[in-house]
Structure formats: structure tokens, C-alpha cells
Amino acid sequence: MKTAFLLFAKDQQLRKHFTVSDEAMIPKEIRDKHGSGFKFFTNPPHLSAEEFCVKISNENPEHALVLLVEHGLGYSLDGLGLPLSVLQTDARAMGIEFSRVLTFWIKRLNAVEQIFKPMGNKKALLLPFGNFRDEKANEIWASIASNLSERTFGLTDELTRLITHLKTREFPKRRGGDYKDKYFVDEKGYYFQYGHEVHSKPVTVGDGHTVRCALSSQLRLGLPYDRERHYNLSLEDNGNLKGRTFVNCHGLDHTAESCDHLNVFPNDFIN
Template sequence: MKIFVGLVAADQRLRRHFGLGKDAIIPKDALNKGFFYGRGVQILQSTYIPDGAPTANELERFILSRAKEADACLLIMDADLLHLAADIRNSVFIVSFQNADVGASLQNFFHYTTARALKALGQILARFYKGEDGDLLMLPLRNFQAGELVEIARLCREENLQPNFGDLIERQLVPLRGRLRPRRRTSYKTIYAVDDAKRFFVYGKERHAKFATGGEHGLHCEIAGHLRFGKRIDADRHFNVSETEGDETSISGVFRDCHNAEREVKTQPRVTHLNMFANDYF
């Protein structure tokens, strides 16, 4: 397993120390316990150094280029720069720090921070590998209407260093799992996740579509198609989204796409479902 660990900080002392290598920033036992035990973790690390004033677009380009070979992506980020990551905080696993908390020993600071960050990352990664939880965690965040999914995203953004982070995630997964059921009035046994709008989402096995990039799509749209809560996801698979019980399905309504633009889908003959990727592109 390859984990990209990036540093986003204005302090040059932190950037220089981060560049000394894995042992300078990660305690040796952090990758030999919990989820990471026995997985042969390889750390890929890099520091974001802006060309002038830092921008969100430049940070997103950094993530795309550095994390493309990683199975997971973790950013250690100066809280004063978090605004740069506003559009990717549901994609990349971000742990922030205050400059006042750094202290005199940079190694102690990094060892303490990365140990906690990796523990939390491991707790969310473990859920991706548990039963159907991985499919549930990848549901399109803008269009699958469920308070518990919204809360999981908030926990991963804002509460990921809480000592009971794993328990908090599990508490929300329980009702999310309760949304899994087959359609009524049909002999098919396909299991769907059903949201508050009574729409049916199933993670398809087919690979006949790809999400768009470039043009009106920002780099954060592409990142969201590759990463969710720090976990690398399959960019070539999508959810099939439909409505109604029984065998005759349809789909209509207003949906938000990967850059949050509203798009109306009208009922059409022979249109039984939408192909919607984890980043909400359809």
C-alpha cells in the first residue's frame, strides 16, 4: 500500500524538516499497528511550495501530480491555509495544525501529528474494506440525500483527530447501512442504497463511461473522481441512479454535478437511470 503524505505550510522550517525523510516525520511504529499492520506501507512524501502567492488551483494541481500513484492521500496542513483546500476536503484526508502548537522540536511535532493523522486515516480506510461500507462511503455527496452521509463527511473534515473518531464514523454508518434494500414489487434481488428522496443508488460493475475533465470542470472535480475521504477509488465505475419501485424504473429531477452546477433531468422514454460517478458527474 502506498500512502502519499503531503505538507502544506508557510513556515520554511517545517518544510525543510519535512524534506529530511520518512523517519523525521513518522514514528516507526505508526505503520505497524491497526489497519496498516502487515500491509507493507510505502510512504510517498512531498511539500507544497507555491510559485508566489499560494492558490487553490495550484494546490489541486500539486495533489493530482503527487498522489496519482498512491492508494491513499493525507495532507498535514497549516490551519491558516485551509481555505485553499475548500473544494477538496471531502476527497483528501486533511489534518490541520496551528503554528502555535509546533514547539521547539520539529521531529516531536511531526511524530505526534502524523501518528494521530495516520491512526485516523486508518480508521476510515478500514471501513472502505468492510462489507458494503466502501460503496456507501463513495455515494455522491451532492445528490445522495442522507443526513448520516453528510455527517460522515463533516467528521472526516472537522473531527478526524478526536480520540473516538472511529466510533463517531461507525455511529453514522449504522443508519446508512439501514438504507440498503431491494426494490419492492420485483423479483430482482439487486440491493440499493435508498436516499431521503426515494432514489435508488447501486454501485455498478460496468465500465462503459468516464467522468469529464477540463473545460468547465475544475481540478477539484477530477480529484473527487479519484479520492474520497483520503481513499483512492475506482475512477472508471459509477453509480446507477433510478426512481420508483418495481421493474419499470425512470429518473427525473434537478441534480448537482461535480462542480455544484444544477442540471435538470426530464423524464424520457427508455431513460431508466443516470450514470453518476462518486464526484457527482453524470
């Protein structure tokens, strides 16, 4: 799996070690097992941390992103929804600390990638959870999102538990569609189908969009996904959605106009 590691640090020794050491920071047995598709970037002073994350994601669309942050840096990147480790170089030599943290994330993200690979799992885990209203699913997803960077959190177990539950919410349309097609159905009776068509892209700038809108339109749990595919949200009988209220990618209400379905992207951008 291709992974880009982004360092946010003011300490010049940390920055130099990270830049010079490159892949040598990763133990040989980890490189032998997981390949060499790693990149290393250090936040330049002319870009904000958020701008830097978006820039690297845009320029490396096939790479997962992991943020490495100097302890006591003075600003937080927790709100971006990306894998993140605060470096404990006050307690360990920087070489040991980088090796420890890089190994942890390479193992964790490769395990998550294996769970995402089957299409049945992928279409469950990419659901736009801001609009897919299911109490149990939303509870599990909230726990996953808030504990992504906790080393002791059973991430793969919780992802598997979420998938197992969502598959109990997968049904065909009995009134408005081909019985062979299955949809994830939430507690409000909305049907979500991961569409095959590619005819629009999520908008992530202007109109109140935030950096998180941009990053979440490209990455889920730090892993890249197809940013041009969306879900079709509809009713069982394909009835008119006019006047129904949903939520967009930056948390504002979206009221549907006259239509029989909405395009909802995994990050909850709607058009």
C-alpha cells in the first residue's frame, strides 16, 4: 500500500532526521513485507498545516495519508479525520520513535486496506454517515472516527462489527426497482446504492466548504478511495424527495428540490 507520511515540526533536528533518513526509518522486515511505496513530506513554512494536507493529497491521489506531529507544536490537527501520531521524542531517541510510529501505521493501515478490498465491504464502509441514519451504525462509526489514532483501539474489529451490522440493513426494493439490486436502508426509509455511474464530482471549495470537506472527499480513515463515485439516495417507490432535508459535507441543511434521487458522495456532498 502506498502511504505518504507528513511531518509537522519546528524542531530542526526532527525535520532533518525525517528528511535525510527517509525509508531507512522503516525497519527492513516491514519494508520487505509491505513494499516500498512510501513518501515523506515536511510541512513548509509558507503553507498552513491544512493547506499542506490538501496539497499532498491532491498530488498523491493513490496514497494514504498519515500525520506525524511534534509534541507541543501549539496547534491541533485532530479535526481533519486523518491518522495522526504525536511524536514522543522527549522520552525516546528520534530514530526509535519514528521507527515505532511508522511501523504501527504501516501495519494498521494495511490491515484496514484488506478489510476495504471486497466490494461488499467497501460500499458499506464508504456510506455517507452524515445522512445514513442508523443508530447502531452511527454509534460504531463515531467510535471508529474518534479512536482512529488510539494505539490500543481495536480498529479492525470495530470495522468488521460495523460491516456485519450494515449487511443486516441491506435489502432489495420491492416496489421501485430490480429485486436483484440491494440497497442499504436507514431508519428513515432512505435507500442508498453505491452507483456505478461517474457523471459528477464533489465540490469542496467556496460556499462554506472547509478543508475537511476536501480531505474527506478523497480519504476515508486516511485511505484513498474513488472520489468520483457517489451513492444514489432514493425512496423504495422512487417517490419525489422534494422538501426533504439532509445535511451537506460541512454540516449545513440541504433541502431537496423535485427529484426521485439525490447524488450523495461518501463525504456527504450532495447534488
